[in-house]
Amino acid sequence: MPANLPPEYYEAESKYKKAVTPQEKVAALEKLISTIPKHKGTDKLRADFRKRLSKLRDESIKKKKSGKGDLYAVERQGAAQVALAGFANSGKSSLISVLTNAHPVVADFPMSTVMPLSGMMPFEDIQFQLVDLPPIGNESTDGWVSGILRGANVLMLVVDMEEDADVQTELLLDQLKGWNISPKPFIIAGNKSDLADNKRQEEFIGKYEALYPVVLSSALKKEGIGELRKAVFDSSRIIRVYSKEPGKKPDMDSPFTLPFGSNVLKLAEIIHKDFFKNLKYACIWGSGKFDGQRVQKDYILHDRDIV
Template sequence: MASLNAGPEYYAAEGRYAVAKTPGDKLEALEEMLRFCPKHKGSQSIIADIHNKMARVRKEQAREEAVKKARKGGGGDFIRKQGAAQVAILGFANTGKSFLLNTLTRAHAHSTPAPFETLSLLPGMMEYKGVQIQLLDTPSIHPGNKSMIFSIARNADLVLILFNDESEKHFYEGMKAKRLLFATSREDAAALKQRIYDSLGLIRVFTRNPKTGKADDKPVALFKEARTVSDAARQIHKDFASATARVWGSTKFAGQQVRGTYQLEDGDLLELQIR
C-alpha cells in the first residue's frame, strides 16, 4: 500500500471495514475509505475495488430489508407453508442455492456466479411421489444475518445446507432444526430429491370414496411421528378429526374398521367414516 500514499484516516477506515459485521458498518467504513483515498493514476484500481465492495454491501442491505418486510408480513414464519412440508435451503454465497431451487422446482430464481444475488426468500414447489414439498431459497448466510437465517431454519420442517467445503459446516453449530441434511449442488438432482423426501420422514396415504369405492390418486402426506387416522382426517378437514375409518393395506383384514388412534403405514388406503 506504500504506492497509494494515503493518510492515516484512510487506513483507519480500512481497519474498521475489516472488522465490520453489519452491512451498515461496512458501508460507512467504505465511504470513508473512498473519501480519504488519494485520487491519482496509481489508485484507480483501489477506487474501483471500493466501489465494487460498496455495490455488494448495498445488495446485502436490500436483502436484509426485504427479509425483514417478509418477516413482518408473515407473522414470524416468513413464508406461509404450502404442501406437505417446508424445506429451507441454506448456504454461503455461491453454493448453488438458487440453481438448485430452479432445478428441483419450476421456480425462476435469479442465478448468477455473483454473490448475494438472492435478496429475499424465494419459494418453489417440488413434487416427488405425488407429494408437494415447498423449498425456500434463502439469502446467502454470513455473520451479519446468521440469527435471522437460523430463525428461518427453526421454523422449517427440514433444513438443507449446501456447502462447497467441509469446513463450512462448523458455521452452523448451535442451529436448531427439526431435521437437517447436508448436500452439495453437484449432487444428482433425482438422487437429492429422494434424499430430501427420505429425510422428511413422510408417508403417503390414499383416500377411498365410500360411495364409489374409487381411490384418489393424490396422496395425503403425513410425518411418521403424526400418522394416525385422526392426523390424516384432520389434514383433510378440521371437522373430520373425530372420524373412524376403514383401512386397506397395513391392517390384518382388508377394509378393517379402525379407530382414530390407528397408526397408518405408507401406501395405506383410507376410507373415512364421518360421525
C-alpha cells in the same frame, strides 16, 4: 358426507386439495361450494365450507395489512418447508432452479440472492416447498435468515464440493448452533460434485453419512436430483394417506399428508370435523393384515395407506 353429490363436486374437491397458495385455495373453495346442490342434506357441508372460506379470506387480508416485520416471512406451503442454507457461490440458487419451477437469480458472483424465494418441488404425488436464502455470513440478512431456518421443517445444507466442503459444513453447523436452532432433520447437498476430486468426495461422505443424509449433486448436469428429492421426503418424516368413500374407487391423486406416527383419528380430524366427532372405525387397504381390514381409530397409519 352427503350422498348424491355431482361429479363436478369431486373434481372441484380434488383441485381444492391440490391448491397451494392462499389465492388458489380461495378460488378452489369458491368453485367447490358452487358445485354443492342446495338441499337440506347439504346444509352442514355448505356451512362448513363457507366457514373455511371466510377464514381463508381473513388470513389473506391480515397478511396484506401486516407491516415490515413480515417482509421476509415465507408462508409455509406443500407437504413440508425445506430451507436451503449455504455460503456464497455454493450453488443454492442453481439447485433450487433445477428442483423446482422457481427462477432465482443465478450468477457466478457472491450475494446474487438478496430475498427469500420459494418454489414447489414435486416428489411423486406431493409437493415440498423449497426456500432459497441469501448466503450465510451476511450481517444485513442473517437476522431474518435465521428466523426462516428456525421455522422450516427440514434444512438442506448446500456445500461446494469443488472447494473445502468439510470446512463449509462445520462452519454451517457452528452457525446454526450459534443461532440456537433446535435439532431438526438436516440434508447435506454436496453440489458441483462433477467438478470435485472423487477421493475427497468419498472421504466427505464417510465422515458425515452416519450423522446426516449426504447427497452428491450437480445442478449444472442435473445429477443426483432424484436422490435429493427422495432425501427431502425421507427427512420430512411424513406419510401419504389416500381417502376412499364406501363403494367407490380411492382418490389416488390427492393424498393427505400427516406426520409419521399419525393414527386414523388424526386423519379424520383433517378431513372433516364431523368425521372426527363421529368416527367409530375405518377400513384400511395397505398396511393392514388384509385389504379392507376394519381398524380402530387409534390404528397407526403408514405411507400409502388407503382409508
